[in-house]
Amino acid sequence: MKRSYHCPKCNGILNPNVKIILKTERAGRSALLLFSPQPGNYHVIVPESFPLKKHDEVRFSCPLCARDLTSKHDPAMAEIRFATPGGQGGSVVFSRVFGHEETYFVTKEEVRSYGKHAASEGINFWGVGPRK
Ligand SMILES: [Zn+2]
Numbered sequence: 001m002k003r004s005y006h007c008p009k010c011n012g013i014l015n016p017n018v019k020i021i022l023k024t025e026r027a028g029r030s031a032l033l034l035f036s037p038q039p040g041n042y043h044v045i046v047p048e049s050f051p052l053k054k055h056d057e058v059r060f061s062c063p064l065c066a067r068d069l070t071s072k073h074d075p076a077m078a079e080i081r082f083a084t085p086g087g088q089g090g091s092v093v094f095s096r097v098f099g100h101e102e103t104y105f106v107t108k109e110e111v112r113s114y115g116k117h118a119a120s121e122g123i124n125f126w127g128v129g130p131r132k
Pocket of ligand 1: 008063
C-alpha cells in the first residue's frame with residue numbers, strides 16, 4: 001500500500017517513485033532534495049554541491065508549479081498533502097529547519113506526530129486537525 005503525496009497548490013504528485021521530491025532553497029541556491037515517504041524517516045538525499053547543515057532554515061517549493069510550500073498557518077513549517085489508497089487524506093506538516101525532526105500527519109480525525117522534536121500533546125492545528 002502506497003501513500004501518495006501531492007502539492008497543495010497544483011495537486012501534482014511529489015512522489016512519482018519511492019522518494020518525495022521537493023525543490024529546496026537556501027541562501028540564494030536551490031536543489032532538488034529527496035525525502036523518504038515513510039513517516040519518521042529523516043534520511044534525506046542532498047546533492048553534494050548543495051551546502052546544507054543542521055539548523056539551516058530552507059524554503060521548500062513544488063518542483064512542478066514552483067509555488068512556495070511554507071505553511072500558511074505556521075511559517076516555521078512547510079505543508080503538503082497526502083492520500084492513502086483507501087481514500088483517506090490530509091496534510092503533512094514538517095519543519096523547514098534541516099535536522100529538526102518534527103512532522104505531523106493531520107487528518108480530520110487525528111494528528112499523528114513523528115520525529116524527536118515533535119510535540120506529543122497540546123498540538124493546535126488551527127482547526128484543521130481533529131475535532132473534539
Ligand atoms: Zn505544485
